[in-house]
Amino acid sequence: MKPRARPPRKPPRAFFERSTLAIARDLIGMHLVHDDGTRLRRGRIVETEAYQGPRDLAAHSSRGRTARTEVMFGAPGHAYVYFIYGFWNCLNVVTGAAGVPHAVLLRALEPVAGLGERASGPGLLCRAMGIDRRFNGIDLLGDELWLEAGHGAAPRLGRSARIGVGYAGAWALKRWRFFERGSPYVSGVRPRARSAAGAGRAPLRNNARART
DNA sequence: ATTTGGATCGGT
């Protein structure tokens, strides 16, 4: 029998040229896939943050066009990967038309396939997905690292201020973080100690960490 | 040339 024709799963370029907040929201529930030629890793996105430079003082691009932020100023649908705190890589999806330095930080994945470790938090996400600065600037519509439409019911969305941007003044208060409400894979949610002895709905906190 | 502090994380 014939394989059933599926709708296209990779979003077109135009998906990344819409409002950055809409994209950050829509990415929740979508899949991030990395094919390194040997191994396929796949996770379902459960947490994102929008960065809308140059006005948004939390965005790296608020400091202007530099070697590091160059890809943020480029065409949408590419990867912006930066290195932080001497140890971690973080992956962003560049959004907005060329010249508009916006991006969406991917903060946490629910493992689907091939992830050897927890991917809750932007640094852990990159480590689990095998992503580092070599991926900076690559096209996310290619065949190495890409996004796909999710399936199943639409996720229940939560929203909060962004994490770790206390230095950004009033911009730090904007609720530009999106997550799947109730997901144990959102960063800051402790992995549930086993024994679902009632799965006792601990009042799942929003884990909106504060930072000075 | 040197300093500062960061879109983090795990342990305490």
Next chain:
DNA sequence: CCGATCCAAATT
């Protein structure tokens, strides 16, 4: 809260 650990950007 604290330290680990490197780099970009700002400052001297």
